Amino acid sequence: MSNVISSNADLQLDQNTKDAISRLLVCAAHSIDNNLLENWPQCFMDNATYKVLTRADFDLGRKVGVWFCDSKAMLVDRVNSIRSVNVFEPHVYRHILGTSEVTQYKDKKYSAQTNYVVIRTMYDGDMAIFSAGRYVDEIMIENGTALFQSRTVVTDSVRYDTMVALPL
Template sequence: MTRPLSTPVVADARLEAVLLRHEIETFNTAYAVTLDEQRLMDWVELFTDDALYVVLSRENFDRGLPVGLIYCENKGMIRDRAFALRETAMFAPRYLRHMIANLSVFEEASDGTITARANYVVLQVLFDRPDATLHQVGTYYDKFRRTADGLRLAERRCVYDNLLVPNALCIPV
């Protein structure tokens, strides 16, 4: 049996892994750019309809306590978050840089859900100070699913290590 030449044959699991990893890294880069540019309504579109998005402290995470700084059970709530921040929230203007690294990709489940993990850092610059402050540092615990539009987040739990949040978290991480 011969294969059509136009169809690439990917039989090597290592190559599969590299491609998946690349796909997730590309996603995370786009995610970071969206937040850096504070395009919150675009950020909403990076999630599946049933997505869980939670920002919670390492303290709560380790003790199995559910409270999060942000707690969204579905895309509607994620959209409400973005919409309310854009339309009603008052906070000082700022620049943000989201850095995502140390990606680990775990196995793809039979239902197509991909489990992954990455570290993240958010740097924040206020206009009246020379320094960029380390606004948040933590780990994303992710579940991705493939959709017609590509990879989307079905779950992102942002577990931050700096338990004392500096004043306020205005833009999601």
């Protein structure tokens, strides 16, 4: 079995790169799903961006959507706000991630897309699919550790049934 995978005709990744990207995606989801929100910003570079956009807004090239943070410091501030300021009905998310496709390597950044589904469970046990869509990521790898340079969450739906209190 080969250690080289091909995401498209021109791009081949060694297994260490693929594993680093996979660990990053899983770490980000597990930080949210397991209420370890303080760990979530550690998945990002200091000057990273994080956005949540609807598919329609993304397709139109809009830059700002439901969430917009343009640094790791803003992500940390957002987590602090979730913990101490925001008031919302208790709930948890559970991510189901698809296989990532790395589509490009340019300027020391890997471009990747990953499908996701987030199931929201309310305190009373009621469960629903809260969001489905794809992550559009720019990822840097330094010393074997992958970090997001940017993460754009592209939701398939243009509607939200409640405020997006937790990161997707």
